[in-house]
Amino acid sequence: MTAPLAYQPDPKLDLVLERVTEASPERVWLAWTQPEHLKKWFAPRPWTTEECEVDLRPGGIFRTVMRSPDGKEESRNTGCYLEVVKHQKLVWTIALEPGFRPAKSSGIPSFTATILLEPRGKGTKYTAIAMHQDAAGAQRHAEMGFHEGWGTVFNQLVEVAQTL
Amino acid sequence: MTAPLAYQPDPKLDLVLERVTEASPERVWLAWTQPEHLKKWFAPRPWTTEECEVDLRPGGIFRTVMRSPDGKEESRNTGCYLEVVKHQKLVWTIALEPGFRPAKSSGIPSFTATILLEPRGKGTKYTAIAMHQDAAGAQRHAEMGFHEGWGTVFNQLVEVAQTL
Numbered sequence: 176m177t178a179p180l181a182y183q184p185d186p187k188l189d190l191v192l193e194r195v196t197e198a199s200p201e202r203v204w205l206a207w208t209q210p211e212h213l214k215k216w217f218a219p220r221p222w223t224t225e226e227c228e229v230d231l232r233p234g235g236i237f238r239t240v241m242r243s244p245d246g247k248e249e250s251r252n253t254g255c256y257l258e259v260v261k262h263q264k265l266v267w268t269i270a271l272e273p274g275f276r277p278a279k280s281s282g283i284p285s286f287t288a289t290i291l292l293e294p295r296g297k298g299t300k301y302t303a304i305a306m307h308q309d310a311a312g313a314q315r316h317a318e319m320g321f322h323e324g325w326g327t328v329f330n331q332l333v334e335v336a337q338t339l
Numbered sequence: 340m341t342a343p344l345a346y347q348p349d350p351k352l353d354l355v356l357e358r359v360t361e362a363s364p365e366r367v368w369l370a371w372t373q374p375e376h377l378k379k380w381f382a383p384r385p386w387t388t389e390e391c392e393v394d395l396r397p398g399g400i401f402r403t404v405m406r407s408p409d410g411k412e413e414s415r416n417t418g419c420y421l422e423v424v425k426h427q428k429l430v431w432t433i434a435l436e437p438g439f440r441p442a443k444s445s446g447i448p449s450f451t452a453t454i455l456l457e458p459r460g461k462g463t464k465y466t467a468i469a470m471h472q473d474a475a476g477a478q479r480h481a482e483m484g485f486h487e488g489w490g491t492v493f494n495q496l497v498e499v500a501q502t503l
Contacts, residue, residue: 257398268439270441270442271432271434275432276470276472277451277470277471277472278472307440309443
């Protein structure tokens with residue numbers, strides 16, 4: 176396998192969540208890549224994830240539909256996987272449709288997400304990075320609640336991972 | 340290796356060039372992936388390709404600088420490889436920067452290019468597809484001279500491939 180691309184974070188453009196958990200990389204990976212598990216943690220409660228579609232390979236679809244507790248609001252998001260390294264690295268973007276066609280703009284600032292899992296004892300050092308097009312997009316995503324949202328659902332992910 | 344993604348062309352959104360050449364897939368591949376060869380054919384003459392940078396893997400850079408014959412105009416383009424299947428398939432996009440960050444808009448309509456090489460006798464059935472975000476982008480790219488330009492440089496590519 177070729178050497179992984181070196182990642183060069185840019186604090187003006189990237190939002191980063193770093194956590195350590197006792198859940199193993201294998202369990203965290205299952206939680207991120209199996210729809211029946213992902214639906215249990217992906218939306219910050221009391222929102223739910225009603226639909227989830229995963230085709231886990233570069234170009235494959237990553238689609239979710241989240242719903243508000245009263246059922247009146249929905250958040251539909253479709254992304255495209257870019258890189259899949261089992262138990263280690265998952266990269267997906269909303270800047271491309273599945274199959275790699277450039278995506279049209281949506282309400283959310285365009286970003287590419289990288290999930291990095293490193294063994295830490297029997298657990299995992301977890302890093303989630305959202306790379307944005309520009310500083311305005313990063314700022315808007317932060318104002319929309321990136322840190323609170325991704326932090327909350329990470330705790331939900333750990334609860335689910337520990338049951339796997 | 341997982342099954343290749345099925346490609347679903349959309350005539351409203353995609354521009355397609357199909358050709359058959361006696362040059363082998365291996366030679367056509369070299370012409371597309373080695374900067375010293377690519378620089379000889381990539382720009383429609385009398386324009387030249389002054390710089391070319393290739394990091395041939397998903398997320399790697401594909402960068403070119405083309406220059407007008409009087410040296411006064413330049414066309415600088417940076418793309419990101421998405422899929423690399425030696426001698427068969429090359430996918431790159433200008434919708435993402437190298438490393439997968441969403442790219443800012445440029446003067447060219449955003450597109451993802453797929454180059455498909457199939458053996459045809461000792462030669463190659465060559466298909467180049469540009470997938471656009473929307474019909475307006477496809478139309479604008481066509482008006483900018485996609486068919487003439489990509490057709491012309493394909494002939495230039497064949498000349499180069501036959502010397503390899």
